[in-house]
Amino acid sequence: MAKPAAPFNLSLLDRETLQGWLRKSTLDQRLAQRARILLELGAGMTPRAVSEKLDVTAPVVFKWRKRYLEQGIEGLNDLPRPGQPRKLSEKKVREILDKTVHQVPKEATHWSLRLMAKYTDTTVWQVSQVWEAAGLKPHLSQTFKINNDPDFVEKVIDIVGLYMNPPDNAMVLSVDEKTQIQALDRTQVQLPHLPPRPGQVERRTHDDKRNGTASLYAAFDVASGKVIGRVTERHRAQAFLDFIWQIDHDTPKELDLHVILDNSSAHKTVAVKAWLERNPRIKLHSTPTSACWLEEVGQWFGHLEGKALDRGGFTSVKDLRETIKTFIDTHNKLSAKPFRWTKSADAILASVGRAENS
Template identity: 45%
Template sequence: MRIAAQVEVSEAQRKQLETWATSRTIAVRLAERAKMILLAAQGKMDKEIGAELGVWRGTVARWRARFIANGLAGIEQDEARPGRKPKISARKVKAIVALTTQQRPDNATHWSTRSMAAKAGVSAASVRRIWQAHGLKPHRVVSFKVSNDKHFTEKLEDIVGLYLNPPEHALVFSCDEKCQIQALDRTQPGLPLKPGRCQTMTHDYKRHGVTTLFAAMNTLDGSVIGQCMTKHRHQEWLRFLRQIDRSTPKDRELHLIADNYATHKHPNVQAWLAIHPRFHMHFTPTSASWLNMVERFFRDLSENQLRRSAFHSVPELVSTIEQYMERHNRDPKPFIWTAKASDILAKVTRARAKLNKMQSV
C-alpha cells in the first residue's frame, strides 16, 4: 500500500493554517485546503482526510504535494488552468481592431456591432467583447480644441500660479459670463418621479426671454459674487466690476481671471481699471476656457438648478439663480486646482504634435 508523504508544519505555519481553517472571510477553497494540511500533519492518510472532508483523495494528495513543495504559498494560489480554446483567432481579433480604428463603413460615419459583425463574419456579441477588451467605443466622440495662442505658455503659468500659489494679502477671482440663459417653459406639465418610473418632461418648450449671469468666484473659499443683467456689453461688465469693488475689502489687491472677450478689454474698461489700481486682470489663452475655474460653478448651476426647471418669465429665472447663489454662499466650498502647469503644457504639446502630423498627411 502506498504511504502518503509526511507533512511537517512549523508553529507559524500551524497558526496561519488554523486561522484560514476557521475564517469566515476567506475563500471556502482555501479554508478547505488548510484543513487538509492540518489533518495531514496529524499523520492521517489521503483516503481518511477525503472521507472526513467529503472530497476526493486525489485532491488531498495534490494539495499535500504542493504544500510540501512550496509551503503556504503552494496552497494559497490556485493552479493555472488553460481554459477553453478561443473560437476567434488572434489574427481575426487583430483584423477587427484594425478595421475599427482605420476604416469606416460605406454608409455610416462609424461602425456598429452589427455592421462590424457582418463585415468580419462573426457575431455581434463577439465584436462587443473584442471592443470591450481593447477599450474601443466607436459610437462615442469627444470634442476638443487646442489653443493656438502665441503666448499660451506665459498665460498658462500665470493663471495656474494664481491657483496654486496666490499672492499674499490679495484675493483671486475667477470671472466670466454665462450668456443667453433661457427662461424655458414646458408646453405641458410633466409627471413626477415615482417607483418604477423616472421623471418626465416634454421635449418642446416656450421661450420667455434670456438673461446673462456675471459671476466672480473667490478661488480661496468658493464664494460667488453674481449679478444677472439683460445685455452683455462693456457697460454691464463695468457695472459688475463696480459691484466687485463694493463687495470686497478696500485694502486687498484683486486679481481677476477672465477670458479674451472684447468686452473685457474695451477702452472704457481699460480707463476704469487705470483709476482702480488694486484691480489686476489676467486673461486666459484663446480657446482655453477650461482654465477658468468659475466654469465649474456654471456647470453645477446648470445641472442642479436650470436644466430640469420650467420658468414662466425672466424675473422668475433671475430669482431662481439668485437664490441658488445665496444658498451656495451660505456654505461655499472651493474647487481645488491640482494640475501643474508643466503637466498641462506637456499634454498640449503632444496634442499639437499629433495635429500637425495629421494635417501633414
C-alpha cells in the same frame, strides 16, 4: 545573558519617545521595527539576541544601532534615495509645451512621447508627466487644435501660478459670463405633489414656451468657493464694467484683486481700461485663446445648469433671475468650498498646470 559588544545607552527621553511611537496605530512599520530594535538594545540585549527575537538579520540591528549612536532618533529616518527622477526646469517645461501646441515634428504628422523626448532631450516619462498635467493628448487619435496664441505658455503659467500660490493680501477671482440663459417653461410638467411611481422617472413634455433670456456674470473666489453674481439683460461692455464695479464694492478694500477671465472684446474697451487705471487694485489676467477650461467659474456654471436651470420651469425672466440669485445665495451659505489645484505631483509641473485642452 551576554553583554553587548560595546556600550549602548538609550536615554530616558528617547526611550519614552520610542515607546510613544509604538503606541501609534498609523506608524510606518519600518520605523516601528527600528524602535523595537533600540528598545531591546536599551534593555541590555545583545545585537544577536535582538536579531533572533525580532527575526531580523544582525547587520540590520548593527546598522540602526550605529545610526542612533551617531545621529540620535533623527537618524532612524530613511536617507534620500539616489537616482530620483530628474526634475525638469521651468525652461524645459516651457519648451515641451511650446513645441506641443505650436509645432509638429518633421518626420511625422503629430507628436508621440518618444519624438517629443528626442526633440527636447528629456525622457518619455517626463514628457508624459507634462502632457498629463497639461491635459494634452496629441499622440492619440482625436480632434486637436494647435493654439496660435503667441503668449500661450506665459499665460498658462501665470494663471496656474495664481491658483497654486495666490499672492499675499489678495483675492483670486475667476470671472466669466453665461450668455443667453433662456427662461423656458414646459407646457406640461408632472406636478410636484404627484411623485413618480416605482420604476418611473419624473416626466415632462418635450416642447416648451420661451419667455425671454438673461445673461449672468459670475466671479468665483478661489480661496472660499463663494460666488459674486450679477444678472443682466444684455451682453455688452457696460454690463461687464458694472460687474467689475460690483466686485470692487463687494470685496474687502485692503485686498488686491486678481481677476482671471477670457479674451472677450468687452473686457478691452476704452471705458474698461480707463476704469482699471483709476482702480489699480484690480488686475486682469487673460486666459489663452481657446483655453476657457482654465476658468474655474466654468465648473460652477455646470452646477448651476444641472441643479437649477436644466429641469426648471420659468414663467418670466424675473422668475429666472430670482432662481439664479437664490441658487447663488444658497451655494455661498451651504456649498461653497475652496478650490484646490491637484493636477501635478511635481512642484514645477504643478506651477505650470494644464495647457491647451485638445
